[in-house]
Amino acid sequence: MSLVKLVDPVAAEELGRVHFIGIGGAGMSGIARILLKRGVKVSGSDARGSDMVAELRELGAVVHIGHAASHIRDIDTVVVSTAIRDSNPELGEALKQGLRVIPRAAALASVMAGRTGVAVAGTHGKTTTTSMLTVALQKCGADPSYCVGGQLVTTGLGADEGSGGVFVAEADESDGSFLMLAPEIAVVTNVEPDHLDNYGDERAYRASFDRFAQRVGGVLVLCADDPGAMALASRTSARVVTYGVAQGADYQVADVRPDGFGVVFTVTGRGEVRLAVPGAHNALNATAVIAVAEALGRPFDDVKAGLAAFTGAKRRMEAKGEAGGVAVFDSYAHHPTELATDLRAARDVVASYSGDGRVIAIFQPHLYSRTRFFADEFGTALGLADEAVVLDVYGAREDPEPGVSGAMVASRIPHERVTYVPDKTAVPRVVADLARPGDIVLTMGAGDVTELGPLIVRELGA
Known part of the structure; x- marks a missing residue:
């Protein structure tokens, strides 16, 4: 493509x-x-x-x-x-x-026309941040139209027409089509190489974000912790607002700590925020939402209440069930950074509940080209799991490449607690044999690995 x-x-x-x-x-x-x-x-x-x-x-x-x-x-x-x-x-x-x-992006630009457009871009975190922003604005009474690359748990929808004047959209950079959008407000969560099968090299990928930043008309919200995002500050005529843990951020995140399946943190100068979704990365996503909502004139206390009502998006650390004392979650993570982020969040959840449970990662690589580009990085990320089960590559739009398989990733994991299972149907039994009470199982990938969650729950309860 x-x-x-x-x-x-x-x-x-x-x-x-x-x-x-x-x-x-x-x-x-x-x-x-x-x-x-x-x-x-x-x-x-x-x-x-x-x-x-x-x-x-x-x-x-x-x-x-x-x-x-x-x-x-x-x-x-x-x-x-x-x-x-x-x-x-x-x-x-x-x-x-x-x-x-x-x-698709041109059609999205068409339906956004005439509204105050808010676009969320970045290599990682787009869907969750867009979803958070949508729910927060809904709870504030703004009733935005929205189009997200996933489904909100609260509505079961990925898009809908609202009665308000704001349109919130996820801006997909994978094929460069986000350059058809010209939002009034935009967020860039991070910029890290991906989709190199399309762009060819990292320089071209980063250049697309430069061009996106130049299309923002009003406010550009950037993560101060990410060098790729911050590089855009000098390449836009929009007003730049920053958020993150970094000193000097306009919206500074502090005192991040796990709270059951959620997380609690403070936005310096504003107050404490409590989320029902886990991970320090979600504290950052929520802070981007606060920055956007305030740019739209929504007060912090209202936005904070809206964020507390956010229960997640489909396939973003989505709970699939529990059996035998083992909780099973599903994640769309398909880039090494996303795997590492979700595995750390799973570790926080385990620590908050039992302290001695393990994290078991079930990973299905997505695309032969991405597997070839990032095999080493995938291995390093999966090393954060206590046990890793690696499936074969989900090719999607790509034809197989000689020598590129799930075994390539499995061989890069820096510990021996890894099982390569090319037969997807065998995975539930493999996981049931590995898991013990207190563990978290996390299925990960952009392909049909998502189908395994309920099957694993059933096998655990057999």
Whole structure:
């Protein structure tokens, strides 16, 4: 997959009848939902049915299962997911008819037009921070529209149309399409090399964030603890606001400590904040939310209450169940830094509850290219777990590469408490044999490893 061709977005009312190729995906379905609520005629297709597809149909969308050129009839605009290949028959037909064909981010920019746009970007933490901000603003009475790359636990939705004047969106840098957004307020949580299969090298990846910073119209909120984020401060005309543990941060985080499954911390000069989600990284995410909310005119005490009501996003340290004294969680972490962050958070939870439990990581590498680029770093991160179980690579859009497999990652883990299990179906039994009361099991990866959580719970209880 190459970087998308950037296009100038048009206002939502100019899109006409819209067809989504890959409508069942998290990002695509969210935009479709918002357009449907605005009265736009929406159709789409996806490789398979799902609860999301069923919901869109209930809202009035015409959704086809499978892709065929015949689905492109009486359409004005076609929105294409980055997962769609050039050979897709619907894409080919749309181009043949000379229809407007735009990537998902251009459609997102269209539905954001006319609202106060707030975009959350960064290599890590985008979904959680966007979700936190959405829930906090909802609890403050702002009722924002939102589009998140995951699902809120509070609503079960990844996107919705709100009655307020603010639109909160996750800005995805993976294919460069976040450069179609021009938000009034933006957050950059961190900038660290990723998606090198698209960008080619680290310099090109960082340059995309430079260009994003230049598109922010009002306030740019940067993490003071991250050199990559702070490098953007001199590359924007927006007002820069910083947050983090670092001395001199405008919103300084202090006294971070575990609190059961949550975390408590202080924002210097403002007060204590209590979260129902774990990890020092979430203290930082929440502080970014406070900075944005105050830029929108929301008082700290209201925002603090909203943050306390945030119970997480799907696949972000999501509880899947407990059996035999072992708690099972699921995480979307698929980059070495994300693995390390979630494993440290899991360690905090164990320490807060029992103190002698272990952290068992179940990791499925995502993409052959990412596995090849970061095999050593994945191994180091998984070394933070007491036990590691490594699956084979989930290729997603990529074809297999000779010599690249889960075994490559397993061999880099700096201790011997690792098991390579290429057969995914064998994992629940392997984990049940490893786990003991007080342990936390964390399934990790952007692929179908998420399906294992309930199966592991069932096996633990057998």
